[in-house]
Amino acid sequence: MPLYEYRCQGCGQNFETLRGAHEKDADVECPQCGEKKAEKLMSACCTAKGESSQPNASSCGAKRFT
Numbered sequence: 001m002p003l004y005e006y007r008c009q010g011c012g013q014n015f016e017t018l019r020g021a022h023e024k025d026a027d028v029e030c031p032q033c034g035e036k037k038a039e040k041l042m043s044a045c046c047t048a049k050g051e052s053s054q055p056n057a058s059s060c061g062a063k064r065f066t
């Protein structure tokens with residue numbers, strides 16, 4: 001299952017959740033406040049090219065400069 005990143009529009013909490021293909025457009029409940037007003041964010045892993053390059057893709061961690 002792909003991992004999606006959301007931001008709650010109620011409390012501003014960012015969180016990630018695994019979503020099946022059939023439920024990716026369904027309401028996502030915020031784990032912090034329980035609001036179902038989360039907006040889906042673009043995954044930093046998949047959309048790094050083109051978008052404003054952010055050197056700190058925290059949740060990916062695949063490629064790290066040592």
Ligand SMILES: [Zn+2]
Nearest residue numbers: 008011030033
């Ligand atoms: Zn919330």
